[in-house]
Amino acid sequence: MPPRLGLILAANRVYAAFQAAVARMDKSLNPRDTIWRLQNHVFALSDLVYLIHIVNSAFWLVIMRVPGFPLKLFIPVLHIGLLLVPFTSQFFLPALPITTYLITFYSSQFIPNNRRPSIYVSVLPTLESVLFGANISDLLTRYTHPILDVIAWLPYGVGHFTVPFIVAIFLWLFRPKQALHLWGRAFGWMNFVGVVTQIIFPCAAPWYEVIFGLTPAEYSMKGSPGGLLRIDNLLHSHGYTIAFSNSPVVFGAFPSLHSACATMEALFLAHFFPQVAPFAWGYAAVLYWATMYLTHHYLIDVVGGSCLAIAFFYFFLPDDLKGPFATASPTGVLANGSAHYNGHGNGRSKYEIYDIEEPHLDGDGLSYELSSDAGSDEEDTGIAYRSPGMNGGSWDPPNSAMPLIGPGAKQARRTHKHTASIASLIRADDRVEDGWSPIGNGTFVFPPTPTRSERDVR
Known part of the structure; x- marks a missing residue:
């Protein structure tokens, strides 16, 4: 397929998905309307x-x-x-956890300094050397180049702020709304817990070690853009210098929320769009390297942020969005074409829910096989198929029931409990002469009443 045609087909698919998503809104x-829903809401413990x-x-x-x-x-x-x-x-x-994280991140700068915990400067480099045998983040900063700066800047300085919206848009367009709600919960609570950890356990980043060494840090110090300063010089701007100098959380090295967000994005893309999993994890790997190359995080920070993302992803992931249901369309259709009912992922048809046999095609239409369990007792046998000559559980169906009995009638099968309402009326004209048929020549025939002499003889 020519690349141009592929792009056109992809654009048409996105546009069609956008129209469908807008129609569902x-x-x-x-x-x-919201107040009425709130009044009729049944509150649970999860609320x-x-x-x-x-x-x-x-x-x-x-x-x-x-x-x-x-x-x-x-x-x-x-x-x-x-x-x-x-x-x-x-x-x-659904985005309440995200807004909770944002207000926590922004307002944390107003905490009085005398109420804040001490800043840890040497804990992270020490842990990195002990756990990994060397200061990996320091080794990655020994050689720099403008091309490497741009490669690190794109995921760290651009992708970190745009990819979450791209993931949310694709979930909204191509997956059930439960997936988008899951994104809001997992992404929001992960960042919230990460920020709270940074407030309780403040640690200096590698850029602090480069500038000040291991001298004690104070909250009055301004943040530094680290390696992003080279991007400011390359773009002839001061955007990242101003942003990091006024960061609400200056000493928030552990855990790395950049790596946590990249891991969460890769987990969602790999789970709900398996075809892009290699690209998602490739992006995450580049960002892991960028966090250390730009002197913003130690390797232990990257590992901690990734573990935080994995924990929150699998903690919030419901069973309804596991397995093949992860790739179901917003209309509830699975990748194999079967139904994904109500978007909740039970995947069972109405025949399985009510424990009855599913009809199958026979010729030009639907065919239902009526059957009976030979091992069942008389109460489980349809009344239309009971024979007066039943001996030891064996029975011969009457001629009136033969048109309804298929070749597999004597096979044990789970099916409906048959009634006599239809079967007893078949060939009822042949029974009029017996005097008991309910439909004889358009009238109801009552059985003859025996005389007293006839009763005495009996």
């Missing part, structure tokens, strides 16, 4: 997680100094408004 702008969001946000809003009061009150008002409107809540409600 809740387009209501009425907050009453206590929203209490964590409320308490965490309230705590950081209190200590937040920029913007000051009362401007900072617009943050919760705006967020509540986005959650009340159905059109926006379908995105912002």
Whole structure:
């Protein structure tokens, strides 16, 4: 296939998926719809997680100094408004863990210095030397080159801020909404726990060792762009210098959230889009190297961030999104064409759910084989197929039932419990003469009443 034609087909597929995704969206702008859903919601123990969001946000809003009061009150008002409107809540409600992480990351800079723990300067390089036999991150910075700078900059300085949105968009377009909600939970809580760890266990990055050695650090010190300073010089700008100098978390080397995010992105892409797994893990490997090459993290930080991502991915991954259900389309169709009911992944048909035999094609239409279990007792035998001459469990079906009995009638099979309503009416005209048929010549025939002499004779 020519490359141009392949690009056109890919673009058409993305456009068709976008149209379908927009059609599936809740387009209501009425907050009453959300309030009505909240009133009819059956609260469970898992809903206590929203209490964590409320308490965490309230705590950081209190200590937040920029913007000051009362401007900072617009943050919760705006967020509540986005959650009340159905059109926006379908995105912002699953993204609550991400917004919780963002407000924690930003507001942590306002924690009073006298309330912060001591900064660890030598712990990470010591651990790296002990665990890996050498200071690997220092060895990777011995040789630098502009080409290597650009290769490291693209995933670390660009991909880190854009790839999460790309993963979310592809999950929204091509996978059930449960996958997108899983992305919000796993990605958000992973970053939240990572930031909290950095606040509780502050550690200096390799750039600090390069500039200040192993001298004690203070919170009043500004952050450094490290190797990204060469990118600023290459682009004739000061963007990364300004960004890292004003970073809310200056001493947040462990764990590396850059490597954690790359690992989480690779896990999601490899799980839900297996065809791109080599590219996803290749991107993650380059970013692992970039974090150390740019003097922002030690190898122990990279390992810690990756372990954090793996733990949160498999902790939140439900059974409904494992196996073949991971590649199901948003409409619930699996890769092999079978149904993925309701997007919940039970994968069972209605015949399996109700424990009955599935019809199969026979000729031009559906054929249902009626059968009976030869080993069942009289109560389990359809009344239309009981013979007056049953001996020892064997029976001969009456002629009236023969048209309904297939060649496999005597095979043991799990099927419906048959009733006599239809079978007893077949060939009922032949039974009118016996005086008991319910449909004889369009009238109901009652059995003759015996006389007293006839009863005495009997």
